[in-house]
Amino acid sequence: xxxxxxxxxxxxxxxxxxxxxxxxxxxxxxxxxxxxxxxxxxxxxxxxxxxxxxxxxxxxxxxxxxxxxxxxxxxxxxxxxxxxxxxxxxxxxxxxxxxxxxxxxxxxxxxxxxxxxxxxxxxxxxxxxxxxxxxxxxxxxxxxxxxxxxxxxxxxxxxxxxxxxxxxxxxxxxxxxxxxxxxxxxxxxxxxxxxxxxxxxxxxxxxxxxxxxxxxxxxxxxxxxxxxxxxxxxxxxxxxxxxxxxxxxxxxxxxxxxxxxxxxxxxxxxxxxxxxxxxxxxxxxxxxxxxxxxxxxxxxxxxxxxxxxxxxxxxxxxxxxxxxxxxxxxxxxxxxxxxxxxxxxxxxxxxxxxxxxxxxxxxxxxxxxxxxxxxxxxxxxxxxxxxxxxxxxxxxxxxxxxxxxxxxxxxxxxxxxxxxxxxxxxxxxxxxxxxxxxxxxxxxxxxxxxxxxxxxxxxxxxxxxxxxxxxxxxxxxxxxxxxxxxxxxxxxxxxxxxxxxxxxxxxxxxxxxxxxxxxxxxxxxxxxxxxxxxxxxxxxxxxxxxxxxxxxxxxxxxxxxxxxxxxxxxxxxxxxxxxxxxxxxx
Ligand code: C2O
Numbered sequence: 321x322x323x324x325x326x327x328x329x330x331x332x333x334x335x336x337x338x339x340x341x342x343x344x345x346x347x348x349x350x351x352x353x354x355x356x357x358x359x360x361x362x363x364x365x366x367x368x369x370x371x372x373x374x375x376x377x378x379x380x381x382x383x384x385x386x387x388x389x390x391x392x393x394x395x396x397x398x399x400x401x402x403x404x405x406x407x408x409x410x411x412x413x414x415x416x417x418x419x420x421x422x423x424x425x426x427x428x429x430x431x432x433x434x435x436x437x438x439x440x441x442x443x444x445x446x447x448x449x450x451x452x453x454x455x456x457x458x459x460x461x462x463x464x465x466x467x468x469x470x471x472x473x474x475x476x477x478x479x480x481x482x483x484x485x486x487x488x489x490x491x492x493x494x495x496x497x498x499x500x501x502x503x504x505x506x507x508x509x510x511x512x513x514x515x516x517x518x519x520x521x522x523x524x525x526x527x528x529x530x531x532x533x534x535x536x537x538x539x540x541x542x543x544x545x546x547x548x549x550x551x552x553x554x555x556x557x558x559x560x561x562x563x564x565x566x567x568x569x570x571x572x573x574x575x576x577x578x579x580x581x582x583x584x585x586x587x588x589x590x591x592x593x594x595x596x597x598x599x600x601x602x603x604x605x606x607x608x609x610x611x612x613x614x615x616x617x618x619x620x621x622x623x624x625x626x627x628x629x630x631x632x633x634x635x636x637x638x639x640x641x642x643x644x645x646x647x648x649x650x651x652x653x654x655x656x657x658x659x660x661x662x663x664x665x666x667x668x669x670x671x672x673x674x675x676x677x678x679x680x681x682x683x684x685x686x687x688x689x690x691x692x693x694x695x696x697x698x699x700x701x702x703x704x705x706x707x708x709x710x711x712x713x714x715x716x717x718x719x720x721x722x723x724x725x726x727x728x729x730x731x732x733x734x735x736x737x738x739x740x741x742x743x744x745x746x747x748x749x750x751x752x753x754x755x756x757x758x759x760x761x762x763x764x765x766x767x768x769x770x771x772x773x774x775x776x777x778x779x780x781x782x783x784x785x786x787x788x789x790x791x792x793x794x795x796x797x798x799x800x801x802x803x804x805x806x807x808x809x810x811x812x813x814x815x816x817x818x819x820x821x822x823x824x825x826x827x828x829x830x831x832x833x834x835x836x837x838x839x840x841x842x843x844x845x846x847x848x849x850x851x852x853x854x855x856x857x858x859x860x861x862x863x864x865x866x867x868x869x870x871x872x873x874x875x876x877x878x879x880x881x882x883x884x885x886x887x888x889x890x891x892x893x894x895x896x897x898x899x900x901x902x903x904x905x906x
Pocket of ligand 1: 492496513522646650667670680
């Protein structure tokens with residue numbers, strides 16, 4: 321995006337991006353209050369999408385609202401910053417991280433200084449054999465022994481070596497705690513979570529990690545195994561990591577989640593363990609995968625996250641999979657007895673656990689799967705951004721020869737050119753469409769009382785009929801444009817954590833079973849304490865989006881003139897500016 325356009329976009333703030341202004345038809349202001357059911361102590365009663373490290377209260381520095389408006393996330397006075405353009409980092413300005421309260425040492429995470437300027441990334445030789453990345457549960461003991469040895473070798477390098485395990489873990493810390501600042505806007509942080517940088521940054525990170533492992537092993541074709549927690553065979557911590565005498569072991573983990581405990585892809589710190597059987601948990605996990613990879617991920621911004629450009633505040637909004645299962649698997653693995661669910665459960669320390677890398681290898685695989693599903697099913701929205709601000713943004717890594725390399729997002733888009741591929745596991749969740757619930761919208765049209773937005777969402781659920789500008793669009797139209805419900809003007813005072821769920825066509829939302837299709841999304845926002853010691857929060861204004869094309873088809877509601885949206889408060893107080901339906905191309 322050129323600077324002029326970026327400025328224009330920014331002026332659309334607050335609250336709505338330009339695309340919303342094009343949308344016709346405001347939400348109908350008919351609102352009905354339904355009694356708020358007591359919050360169940362059973363964490364499975366409601367699905368907990370878009371959560372995170374956020375809801376787990378893990379790290380106030382890593383979490384933004386589950387909202388998605390990059391523009392409103394930019395509280396900077398006009399003219400102060402150079403707005404727009406790619407994000408670029410400079411190793412010389414790396415500084416002290418902003419850590420959560422009571423962190424575990426070490427407290428510094430910048431990489432060793434390089435004697436020379438970073439070199440630009442070049443693709444590996446096309447003649448290099450393809451590395452085949454396989455799942456931990458099926459790759460075989462011999463290969464896992466190699467991974468184990470690679471970690472041991474990295475741990476044995478002196479901490480001053482950028483390829484040492486210590487420095488590899490620090491890469492993550494530096495890029496998620498405000499250690500790096502934006503070139504040209506030194507007061508602004510570089511943060512690679514909660515925006516469109518999530519997938520490409522982590523791809524580059526494990527690309528070098530894998531090559532360093534191969535180099536130390538003296539085995540050029542070594543491929544990093546992945547922890548496939550999205551398929552039933554992989555839904556537990558791989559036993560190799562639980563052996564206390566292995567270099568893969570990390571004592572700072574949740575002891576209740578040792579194998580064969582089945583992972584809960586919606587795990588939330590506050591809610592703790594659920595009471596599902598292993599079989600129920602597996603089925604629930606598959607539904608979660610379906611929602612996050614297909615149902616809710618119909619557009620690049622929904623899957624990848626929101627744009628984050630130079631001059632803008634970080635964390636404009638995460639994509640579906642980043643919120644969960646990515647964040648939830650982090651929290652599930654970390655130790656709840658630690659102040660911040662270290663190691664895996666908080667970003668500054670996550671890289672200290674050797675599960676981090678197979679975990680992110682699976683995230684990398686899911687990016688590939690999302691594009692493949694799009695290609696095979698003709699979902700036009702399952703494509704990457706083409707915005708140069710994304711493509712030209714860059715990050716710094718040390719390669720296997722300990723040279724400092726600048727890597728752009730553009731460099732990371734084609735894994736064949738990066739000389740690896742994934743094998744050995746399918747995507748069983750593509751068929752795990754969540755079930756719909758019959759007769760949960762019986763009150764539609766009844767009990768309506770006219771209420772004007774904005775409304776405060778505190779202890780009662782709010783239901784509104786939202787008019788759809790277009791009804792029964794053709795298949796072709798739907799391929800081109802996604803119908804999106806925008807919950808706009810979400811405002812909190814930042815003093816406490818906020819969570820509410822968005823149900824579609826389910827006024828009797830309490831009857832919807834866990835993972836039910838009507839529970840479309842959740843909004844989660846951690847408290848944002850002000851750093852001035854007043855104990856007050858920083859006010860937050862944002863919005864969230866819910867993909868509707870497939871949801872309305874699943875609910876048999878594609879011909880309806882309106883959708884019934886029920887906002888169910890779960891925690892905290894929040895004001896909602898309005899609901900509307902728009903059609904989005906990207
Ligand atoms: Cu950078 Cu899994 O987080």
